[in-house]
Amino acid sequence: MKDLEIEIHCPHCDSGMNVMLSQIAREETVHCHSCKKPIHMKPDPKPSQEEKIRVIKSLEDINLSMKKITDAPAKPEPDRDNSIGNNKSHQNL
Numbered sequence: 821m822k823d824l825e826i827e828i829h830c831p832h833c834d835s836g837m838n839v840m841l842s843q844i845a846r847e848e849t850v851h852c853h854s855c856k857k858p859i860h861m862k863p864d865p866k867p868s869q870e871e872k873i874r875v876i877k878s879l880e881d882i883n884l885s886m887k888k889i890t891d892a893p894a895k896p897e898p899d900r901d902n903s904i905g906n907n908k909s910h911q912n913l
């Protein structure tokens with residue numbers, strides 16, 4: 821199983837930090853970088869709706885940017901078309 825780094829917030833001072841999913845799965849205790857208090861992590865069977873939406877959204881963003889890359893074959897830019905048109909009329913003279 822691939823390990824993932826996720827951001828959690830200290831219950832004491834709400835400072836954000838990154839932990840690995842495997843650490844949460846093992847219910848490890850980490851110490852807040854900010855207030856140095858121990859944070860006992862436990863797997864949350866019901867991730868908060870906000871967190872879920874954020875993960876889904878970031879996945880969608882990745883999909884969208886992937887799509888943009890594959891959909892990007894030589895698209896004419898309107899500005900460039902205009903300047904080409906101008907050049908052509910000059911060449912005709």
Ligand SMILES: [Zn+2]
Pocket residue numbers: 830831832833834835852853854855856857
């Ligand atoms: Zn803290």
